[in-house]
Amino acid sequence: MPEGHTLHRLAGALDHAFAGTTPTVTSPQGRFADGAALLTGRPLESAEAYGKHLFVRFAGDAVLNVHLGLIGSFDVLPYADPAGPPAPVGAVRVRLVNDSAYADLRGATTVQLVTPAEMAATIARLGPDPLRAGTAGNEPERSLARLARTTRPVAECLMDQTIIAGVGNLYRCEVLFRHRVDPFVPGAKVKKRTWLTIWDDLIELMRLGVAFGQILTLQDQVIEAKTILGERDPTAYDPGWAGLMPGERGDFVRGRTGGHFPRDFAVYQRDGLPCLVCGSRIRTRVLAGRNLFWCGRCQRRH
DNA sequence: CCTCTATGGCGAA
DNA sequence: TCGCCCTAGAGGC
Numbered sequence: 001m002p003e004g005h006t007l008h009r010l011a012g013a014l015d016h017a018f019a020g021t022t023p024t025v026t027s028p029q030g031r032f033a034d035g036a037a038l039l040t041g042r043p044l045e046s047a048e049a050y051g052k053h054l055f056v057r058f059a060g061d062a063v064l065n066v067h068l069g070l071i072g073s074f075d076v077l078p079y080a081d082p083a084g085p086p087a088p089v090g091a092v093r094v095r096l097v098n099d100s101a102y103a104d105l106r107g108a109t110t111v112q113l114v115t116p117a118e119m120a121a122t123i124a125r126l127g128p129d130p131l132r133a134g135t136a137g138n139e140p141e142r143s144l145a146r147l148a149r150t151t152r153p154v155a156e157c158l159m160d161q162t163i164i165a166g167v168g169n170l171y172r173c174e175v176l177f178r179h180r181v182d183p184f185v186p187g188a189k190v191k192k193r194t195w196l197t198i199w200d201d202l203i204e205l206m207r208l209g210v211a212f213g214q215i216l217t218l219q220d221q222v223i224e225a226k227t228i229l230g231e232r233d234p235t236a237y238d239p240g241w242a243g244l245m246p247g248e249r250g251d252f253v254r255g256r257t258g259g260h261f262p263r264d265f266a267v268y269q270r271d272g273l274p275c276l277v278c279g280s281r282i283r284t285r286v287l288a289g290r291n292l293f294w295c296g297r298c299q300r301r302h
Numbered sequence: 303c304c305t306c307t308a309t310g311g312c313g314a315a
Numbered sequence: 316t317c318g319c320c321c322t323a324g325a326g327g328c
Binding site: 068069070071072073090091093106107108109110289 | 316317320321322323
């Protein structure tokens with residue numbers, strides 16, 4: 001389930017549940033035993049996300065770097081039983097436990113200890129992150145400069161984490177549809193205005209993704225989500241929302257439970273079905289190693 | 303049981 | 316471009 005919104009939400013949840021505490025770190029499955037032994041008993045200082053990377057800072061300049069890959073998950077849950085949290089289920093590579101919460105990491109492609117310098121180097125390789133818009137290094141112009149220099153299709157550029165960080169296959173398909181952009185237009189042919197509009201839309205969509213824990217791209221869902229948040233200004237979300245559902249402030253993210261909205265998209269995994277706007281068949285093709293979905297009739301802009 | 307798929311990304315060829 | 320890594324759930328037999 002991991003695109004950038006997942007990692008930012010997760011960072012917020014971990015930060016909320018563990019920052020300022022000294023969790024026990026274990027590797028029930030055993031594959032991170034050495035790292036867990038090194039981290040356990042150290043105060044956890046903070047958790048933060050850049051693009052699809054998660055960084056959990058522990059005292060003593062030890063940083064846990066996690067990348068969930070395609071199938072990873074990191075569940076942050078409260079528990080009340082004085083005997084401790086429930087026994088691990090499945091292949092739990094890392095478990096954090098303090099006196100009120102536990103977090104289980106499964107299926108990640110990257111789980112490693114890094115230094116602050118290595119963390120900075122990883123971040124330096126990433127393009128600007130829409131979920132960090134407004135902070136240093138996360139200006140859309142930086143991604144535009146890269147885009148303007150490539151003949152690769154814009155749908156491929158959106159998946160390139162060195163051009164823009166945090167966008168995955170679902171957001172790329174849906175955001176291109178929302179702006180009627182032809183996925184195969186070379187990056188250099190995309191109008192500046194179009195790219196900046198996509199960037200602004202991604203800020204709003206991904207912030208809703210963080211707040212609700214699910215990807216929302218259908219306009220009626222987006223409008224309802226904004227109403228629920230009581231927020232009209234898409235640039236004014238409180239970063240404190242990260243990891244928390246509306247009304248859930250002070251609570252924890254609920255694992256992988258279903259979202260508030262039904263899972264529904266305009267083009268993603270709708271190949272062969274009629275376009276919601278024009279009725280022509282949604283098409284699909286592998287691009288940048290993933291299944292791209294688009295409407296060949298609606299998406300002609302650049 | 304088995305096979306397939308998934309919101310990623312890497313390195314070999 | 317392909318194979319491969321990670322894991323879980325869905326669907327087929």
